[in-house]
Amino acid sequence: MSCCEKSGDGKKEIEEFKRPGQKKVADDSIQMGRRSVGKNDTAQVSPCEIDEKVLIDPRLLFVGSKIGEGAHGKVYEGKYGEKIVAIKVLNSGDTPEDKATLKGRFIREVNMMCRVKHENLVKFIGACKDPIMVIATELLPGTSLKNYLNSIRPRKLDLRTTISFALDIARAMDCLHANGIIHRDLKPDNLLLTANQKNIKLIDFGLAREETVTEMMTAETGTYRWMAPELYSTVTLRRGEKKHYTNKVDVYSFGIVLWELLTNRMPFEGMSNLQAAYAAAFKQERPPLPEDAPPELVFVVQSCWVEDPNSRPSFSQIIRMLNAFLFTLPPPSPEQSPELSPEAEAVPTVATSCGEHDTSPSSSSRKRHKLSFIRQLFVPKKTTSNKGRE
The missing domain is CATH 1.10.510.10 (Transferase(Phosphotransferase) domain 1)
Structure with a gap:
């Protein structure tokens, strides 16, 4: 799956996601906050923004084989650091209208997932918004x-x-x-x-x-x-x-x-x-x-x-x-x-x-x-x- 970032000022081009164990997923120069969400974190975040605390470092994210696909994106098995995770890569859209709609959906989904915790809800790990929109959750080995x-x-x-x-x-x-x-x-x-x-x-x-x-x-x-x-x-x-x-x-x-x-x-x-x-x-x-x-x-x-x-x-x-x-x-x-x-x-x-x-x-x-x-x-x-x- 190809995914490229505009190059400039020495930034590297992202060619593709790699399987777990391979080296590169995202541009090393991308600076994003590590996930640090406590149980009682209740910081107020604009509904049009993502809490920086739930953003994860894309350099630690490795994507493997595709395990599912829906109308709004694809799901892959992967790793975040040493954790085995499910990685949902959302579609970015072709037109400005589509891009805005899909970005809004992504922000809404992330903000809701990081807000609710329950043993019968899939565990939210974190999200990336650049260079592409990604949501990482626990990977359940069972079937649907x-x-x-x-x-x-x-x-x-x-x-x-x-x-x-x-x-x-x-x-x-x-x-x-x-x-x-x-x-x-x-x-x-x-x-x-x-x-x-x-x-x-x-x-x-x-x-x-x-x-x-x-x-x-x-x-x-x-x-x-x-x-x-x-x-x-x-x-x-x-x-x-x-x-x-x-x-x-x-x-x-x-x-x-x-x-x-x-x-x-x-x-x-x-x-x-x-x-x-x-x-x-x-x-x-x-x-x-x-x-x-x-x-x-x-x-x-x-x-x-x-x-x-x-x-x-x-x-x-x-x-x-x-x-x-x-x-x-x-x-x-x-x-x-x-x-x-x-x-x-x-x-x-x-x-x-x-x-x-x-x-x-x-x-x-x-x-x-x-x-x-x-x-x-x-x-x-x-x-x-x-x-x-x-």
């Missing part, structure tokens, strides 16, 4: 949730693993929302498993926004299958159309992801992205829930993807509901796989983490009690009107 689910299909996750993954995602999102950040692109592609495949971390703040500036943001956000209808529910689906929305767009996306964890299927199967958007926004369609899914989780999913954003729960409420359900599950059986439900390989009934659901009258009574308890944890706000609902 999307690839993982594809690899085990048609098998499903067991309930304990489903809830564990869902809680990791909800906690990450709760942290973002507590810091006034809307992710806007929550989907399995942006969720990475840790090396032991027991936990999930959220990545990619490229489309994230501050809540204070979302009143008239564009609908040019994440993939339509996971996007909340209010982001594009207009007469047309023109790219860049202005829309009002809140952080509840992330809650809708979470509902779709939770449905995927339960079913291990693609949402809106058989539809294109635009067909899925039309079905969700104009026909109020949602992916079909399995008839044998636990009613407690059905309630959570349906609460998240309800049409009225004000009627969706917050992530703190989602966490309480999921924990309430998790605590009712029996302990896992030693002979059962901790990750996969046996139901996809044997019989078409949902299995809990220690076997099939009990269908006795006493069990039905317990289920009703659990669902009633979970419903009490979330009472949606009443709205005076909702013109978009039937």
